Amino acid sequence: MSKALHLQSMEINCSPLETQLFKKVGTAADKLGVPAYLIGGFVRDKIIGRPTTDVDVVCIGDGIALAHEVAALFSPKPTVAFFKTFGTAQIKIDDFIIEFVGARKESYAADSRKPSVSPGTIEDDQNRRDFTINALAIGLHEGAFGQLVDPFGGLQAIQDKIIKTPLAPHQTFSDDPLRMLRGIRFACQLGYTIVPETLDAIADSAHRISIISQERITEELNKIMLCDKPSVGFDLLFKVGLLHKIFPQLVDLYGAENIDGMGHKDNFYHTLQVLDNIADSTPDLWLRWAALLHDIAKPATKKFEEGFGFTFHGHEVVGARMVPKIFTKLKLPLNEKMKLVQKLVLLHLRPISLTKENITDSAIRRLIFDAGEDIESLMLLCNADITSKNKQKVKRYLQNFEMVRLRIQEVEDGDRLRNWQPPVTGEMIMETFGLGPSKEVGLLKDAIREAILDGIIPNEQEAATKFMLEKAATLGLRPV
Numbered sequence: 001m002s003k004a005l006h007l008q009s010m011e012i013n014c015s016p017l018e019t020q021l022f023k024k025v026g027t028a029a030d031k032l033g034v035p036a037y038l039i040g041g042f043v044r045d046k047i048i049g050r051p052t053t054d055v056d057v058v059c060i061g062d063g064i065a066l067a068h069e070v071a072a073l074f075s076p077k078p079t080v081a082f083f084k085t086f087g088t089a090q091i092k093i094d095d096f097i098i099e100f101v102g103a104r105k106e107s108y109a110a111d112s113r114k115p116s117v118s119p120g121t122i123e124d125d126q127n128r129r130d131f132t133i134n135a136l137a138i139g140l141h142e143g144a145f146g147q148l149v150d151p152f153g154g155l156q157a158i159q160d161k162i163i164k165t166p167l168a169p170h171q172t173f174s175d176d177p178l179r180m181l182r183g184i185r186f187a188c189q190l191g192y193t194i195v196p197e198t199l200d201a202i203a204d205s206a207h208r209i210s211i212i213s214q215e216r217i218t219e220e221l222n223k224i225m226l227c228d229k230p231s232v233g234f235d236l237l238f239k240v241g242l243l244h245k246i247f248p249q250l251v252d253l254y255g256a257e258n259i260d261g262m263g264h265k266d267n268f269y270h271t272l273q274v275l276d277n278i279a280d281s282t283p284d285l286w287l288r289w290a291a292l293l294h295d296i297a298k299p300a301t302k303k304f305e306e307g308f309g310f311t312f313h314g315h316e317v318v319g320a321r322m323v324p325k326i327f328t329k330l331k332l333p334l335n336e337k338m339k340l341v342q343k344l345v346l347l348h349l350r351p352i353s354l355t356k357e358n359i360t361d362s363a364i365r366r367l368i369f370d371a372g373e374d375i376e377s378l379m380l381l382c383n384a385d386i387t388s389k390n391k392q393k394v395k396r397y398l399q400n401f402e403m404v405r406l407r408i409q410e411v412e413d414g415d416r417l418r419n420w421q422p423p424v425t426g427e428m429i430m431e432t433f434g435l436g437p438s439k440e441v442g443l444l445k446d447a448i449r450e451a452i453l454d455g456i457i458p459n460e461q462e463a464a465t466k467f468m469l470e471k472a473a474t475l476g477l478r479p480v
Contacts, residue, residue, distance in 0.1 A: 009201035013046075017464055021093060022423060025057055026173040028069035034061030037122055037137040037149065043134050048190070054477035055098040058125050058137070063100040064089045070098070104128070112478035114150045127166060130179040131186065135166050163187050163194040166461070179232065180242060181220035188224050188233035199240065206241040212330045217246050225288045230279055234292075238268070250292070252299040262309035267298050277346055277384035283368050286337045290381055296322055320346035340374060344381050347371055351382045355400030364404075364411045365453045367455035379405060423464040434474060436478035440472075446472045 014022070022038070036059040043053035059066045064082045067089035071080050073194035074093065082089035089100045105128060118480035122137060126149070137149040148155065152166040163183050165172040173180050180202045185192050194202070209217070224233035234250070237243040244251050254268035271292060278291040297319035298312045305311055323342040327334055348383035350367050371378045379401070386397045422445065429441050447465050448457075448471075457463040469479070 017094060017096070021055075021096065021098070021121070021299075022140055024073045025066075025070050025098075026056075026142070026145055028066060028073060029059060031143045032066060032069055034059045034066060035122065035142070035144065035184065036060075036066060036140045038140060039125070039137040040129065040134050043138055044154070045160065047136070047155065051366050053095045053097060057098060057100050057140070058103050059124070060103050060121060063087055063102040064252075065099075067091055067100040068434065070100070109328060117235050123151065124252050126151055128175075130172065130182055132164050132166050132341075133186070133192075147348040161190070161192045163192050164198050165201075169198045172204060173201055173205040174208060177205060178203060178216055178220070179213075180240075181217065181237075182244070183235045184233050184240075185220050185227075187236060188227045188230065191232075194236070199236075202242070202322055203240040206245055208377055211240060218330045218332060221246070223283060225275075225285055225292070226283065228279065229276055230288065231276045234272055234275070247295055249322070253295065257310065259304055259310075259440070262304075264310040267295050271295055271424065273387040274381075274384045278380060281380050281384065285376075286340050287344070287377055287380060290348075290377075291384055293323060293326065293341060294321065294345050294348045294381065294385065296326070296345070311411060314475065316346055316349050320404050340377070343374060344372070344378055347378055348381055349386065351379060351404050352385070352458075353396070354404050359404065359407055361407075361411055362454050364456070367407060368412055369449075369453055375408065377410075415468045417454060421450075423461040426470050429468065431478045432468070432479050440475055440477060443475065444468055444471060 025036060027377075036057055039055045039058045042052055042055045057063075057066070057299075059206065062085060064084065067080050067082065070439050071091050078091045078093060080089055080091055085288050087102050087104075091098050103122055103125040105118055105124035106131075126137060127133040132152040132154040134154070135150075135152050136154040139145055139147045139149065156436050157164060163186055165179075165183075183198065183202065184193055186192060224230055224237075227233060234243065237246075238251065238254070250268070250271070253271055254266065256263055256266045271294070274294065275288060275291045278287055294316060295312075297315040297317075301312045301315040301318055303311050303313070319341050323339060323345055323431075324334065326332075327341075328339045332338065347367075347370060350370070354363055354367065368375060383401060384399070386394055388394050388397070424445075426437075426445055430436065431445050435441055448468055450469055451457045452459050452464070455469050472478075
């Protein structure tokens with residue numbers, strides 16, 4: 001084998017390790033007398049030029065047996081993880097994960113995405129693929145090594161940057177409705193266009209998404225979230241009606257309204273712009289979720305006030321309360337990641353409000369205290385929340401934010417409030433006054449914290465202890 005696989009007039013450049021790996025798969029396949037092919041995403045990504053380490057091999061025979069035969073050619077011999085029920089096996093070679101399966105054909109019942117499976121040819125296996133760009137195969141066995149098998153024009157689809165199904169799209173999506181989300185995710189990831197016939201079939205079949213598990217749906221949503229421009233995926237989900245089925249709270253943001261010449265912006269497309277803005281700044285999935293949910297409660301808090309216009313008072317508080325419910329529904333993790341998103345939704349107006357007033361040290365201290373170690377994440381979200389088309393307004397906002405950043409740094413340097421630990425703890429209060437857990441302990445702790453945040457005392461133990469004794473005296477408490 002050469003250093004490249006020749007595909008008609010194209011080449012897929014292979015590393016030395018890939019070259020060795022494909023030779024050994026071919027050798028093992030020839031020994032067993034079964035044709036074997038590289039197929040799917042690995043072939044697609046190699047043609048596109050995307051880095052990839054996930055290798056799918058399909059053979060006309062027993063995929064588990066082929067995996068064992070390939071593993072035997074390596075020293076040390078890799079472990080073969082296999083799933084007899086599904087006829088699949090996996091081995092790991094360096095950074096590569098190689099999946100083996102026998103070629104198959106599938107048929108589906110109308111109420112399930114679990115197919116009835118039977119052995120098939122390479123053509124049968126390509127027929128069951130979701131999109132033409134994923135139905136490309138390359139022979140690895142003797143007599144067909146390096147040859148492209150492309151019955152549906154997947155190579156041309158890559159050149160044209162289009163997403164289309166190998167077979168009739170309505171049948172493709174009826175068989176496995178998850179493919180609708182995958183198609184939109186590929187369009188978003190790759191910057192491809194879904195052809196009209198395929199897009200129309202997604203819209204017609206959107207109701208079928210109800211038979212897909214929430215975990216699989218959310219996996220695709222997260223992959224869309226991690227795209228360079230996730231708004232493309234969410235806009236497509238909205239336009240074909242899938243978003244209405246899987247995330248109705250987001251759809252509720254759609255639309256602008258105008259009464260007596262006073263209106264509000266379309267909060268759905270504003271949210272998508274904020275999502276894109278934060279995606280330009282960070283690959284962090286959870287900051288992107290915070291961007292997507294930052295205004296989620298605006299529909300629930302929208303009011304029209306005569307002579308003033310539309311208001312969304314308290315949408316940050318209501319939105320923060322909605323976050324755990326949304327995470328639960330979407331089967332997202334109910335852990336520190338959820339708490340981060342909740343915190344950012346709750347606080348996302350605070351830095352903006354600081355730019356509209358004379359910024360006191362006390363206000364900055366409270367922001368640092370409440371945001372803690374997530375202050376930079378909060379400021380990233382607030383920057384992303386600037387979506388005005390007015391360049392002068394954007395410039396002014398950014399200058400104000402920079403001023404807030406500088407003030408945060410100044411106060412932080414002096415007060416050490418980030419990751420704040422009270423200089424006088426509840427245990428110290430109880431020991432000083434001979435108290436057990438009680439209302440008085442809480443009152444003293446709160447008073448010390450407020451005094452530090454208001455700048456009445458420095459964030460130091462000596463000053464906090466003196467203040468504690470003075471405050472305790474007003475409550476009738478004496479040291480023991």
